[in-house]
Amino acid sequence: MKRTELFTKTRKNAPADEVALNAQLLIRAGFIHKEMAGVYAYLPLGLRVIENIKQIVREEMDAIGGQELAMTTLQPKDIWEKTDRWDDAKVDNWFKTKLANGTELGVGLTHEEPVVDVLRDYVSSYKDLPLSVYQIGSKFRNELRAKSGLLRGREFLMKDMYSFSRTQDEHEKLYEQAVEAYHKIYQRLGLGDITYRTYADGGIFTERFSDEFQTLSEVGEDTIFVDEAKKIAINKEIMTDENIEKLGLDKNTLVEKRGVEVGNTFHLESKYTDALDVYFADEGDNRQSIIGGCYGIGISRLMGVIAEHFADDKGLVWPDNIAPSRVYLVQIGDNVDQAQTIYDALNEKGITVLWDDRNERPGVKFADAELIGLPHRIVVSDKLDGQVEYQSRTSSEHELLTIEALLAKLST
């Protein structure tokens, strides 16, 4: 893509009311637009980052047998009354709306109930289980405060998977498979080393702990205690002596840190399926409860975490597999032909490029390259004898390369 064909621009300042670093940077670089607190639109560069994160998550969910579907935002209240999650006194962050005839509707807060309601049509026998379904879409939470940019949205993108098993053993296997897939996802997103499986409160339906995936961050809302050797953590909320012992942890090796919850996995027992009257018949034709799990990953929150974590004082720094394009091509002077040749050669190899073909001073282009944060910067200029100047966004060193050497470097 050429800069002259991209309608967004960079700017010096984010809106005064935007206090979160992730949103400040993403707004300044033209990736997102603030609609209101906690509600952001994705502009072309931002949407590409979102799609790249979604694709990584999708691949790992498919790899463990997840079947993708898309539930609806508008929700009928009857299924939520059955699980006692409709009343605002019970769940205090619904957005609600009404049909023209006055019937109350919910605006997609989460999707356990409607997913179980779909199962009703398809699960009756032990032969129909186990199964896992997932979706990637918008969730709506009526948060009182939303000042953390993409880290806490009122409207945000989430991947939510739901598993349904016949036995506790079967459930445990699917659950641990999902945890394993989560580790792979954070690894691929470049957050593997600073993201901890963290024991946390399991919610009101189970005695068991849930697992949160906490990425270490100074701006995180959660306090966790990390066991570095075991690569595991415990949320402060459940850190009692009893729980520490139950989890086989040692108080003396735990280090306090702040974290952002970038995913969670819950044991649902049979809470939702029983409440919605969805069971299966076992081999002896006896009615049995279905054992559920649910598995969330905040897609837009991850974009915020990645933006904030890798950023330096010059701007954003995207990992190669998430960047909206891999290469920022700075054209200095009139040498359109050479820039076009390189642009075509990179595109032909499937290497995505943002070509700064604007009639601007080199300094403006270099500053934009840094703020937008594509991983690889290439300079084309008459002064380089047909070679190009290459610089990684994470290094201050330049090198002169032939086009062949450049292609070889970026193809690895």
Place this chain on the structure above:
Amino acid sequence: MKRTELFTKTRKNAPADEVALNAQLLIRAGFIHKEMAGVYAYLPLGLRVIENIKQIVREEMDAIGGQELAMTTLQPKDIWEKTDRWDDAKVDNWFKTKLANGTELGVGLTHEEPVVDVLRDYVSSYKDLPLSVYQIGSKFRNELRAKSGLLRGREFLMKDMYSFSRTQDEHEKLYEQAVEAYHKIYQRLGLGDITYRTYADGGIFTERFSDEFQTLSEVGEDTIFVDEAKKIAINKEIMTDENIEKLGLDKNTLVEKRGVEVGNTFHLESKYTDALDVYFADEGDNRQSIIGGCYGIGISRLMGVIAEHFADDKGLVWPDNIAPSRVYLVQIGDNVDQAQTIYDALNEKGITVLWDDRNERPGVKFADAELIGLPHRIVVSDKLDGQVEYQSRTSSEHELLTIEALLAKLST
């Protein structure tokens, strides 16, 4: 994909309250789930159809320079008050909701206002124009009645593009480019021959007509008059003698038909940009109004139209480029190895397959193949001497083919 790994099943009957043929068939075949009237979830097979339609639309929008973004569902009321489209007395099909502090919000009805509000940050000079942006996402319309399945949704998927030009001439060029792209899209979706550019009311902002794209259908809500020779039509709503003359049509050659509106394109003049105070400075630094156009295509409605249009008395019939998979592989008997060989060979060529590996009678599998409606059916059986039986979904003729001949046939 294997049938044993797909959680959906076919069924004999749709819910009793579902009166639309498109939704009846799509529910029976396991493509969609009815959440409430006019609100459907997309199950795995249905989601693939949606993604295929989206991809075709996306390619054609990209080809005319559209830049993809994603606006938000939650909408602040101030931008809608500026265009006088907030009051329920003016726009009667909003879904509205409230923040915890009582502030009223809209639930994404359409997106002219927020898109123009984004432009405010990026357009100031004639150098920033023209530009076109588009998105593919959910729209919410509080319809009194919603009995037409996917043809009229309260929550539905739409592609909406918005163009912004400096001069009327520039606008006309972008507008006609979009119309041309629309024709290509309907052609690729197999609806080209029965979809007519149709003059219709332009709305309250312009004296000009808008263009609807009407697909002929007995269940269409619109009455149109078609000029077959000119491949053009006029909506009954504007069919006055004066308009017929203005459009250069002849009353005697117009034939009455029923149509489903599968797209529309509007001249917005400067209504939204002026109301939201977004202008550009021309070369002489004079403030000028921006001339807008908007261009909608109903993605989920198209799925319903295609389902309903091509269906026969046995079930759905998907065109090759929209089908959730291209091939339905019926395995008869125990010959897993032969089925696996063919499955692998097809997948390797990038030909998508739904392999019916269930332990079911052949009759059950054949009936499912017909209801689900993939374009190509292949039977693998011990009785076929290593060959496979091929049948197109649109033909009653079988032929025996070697695997090589099959691959050649499906690769064309």
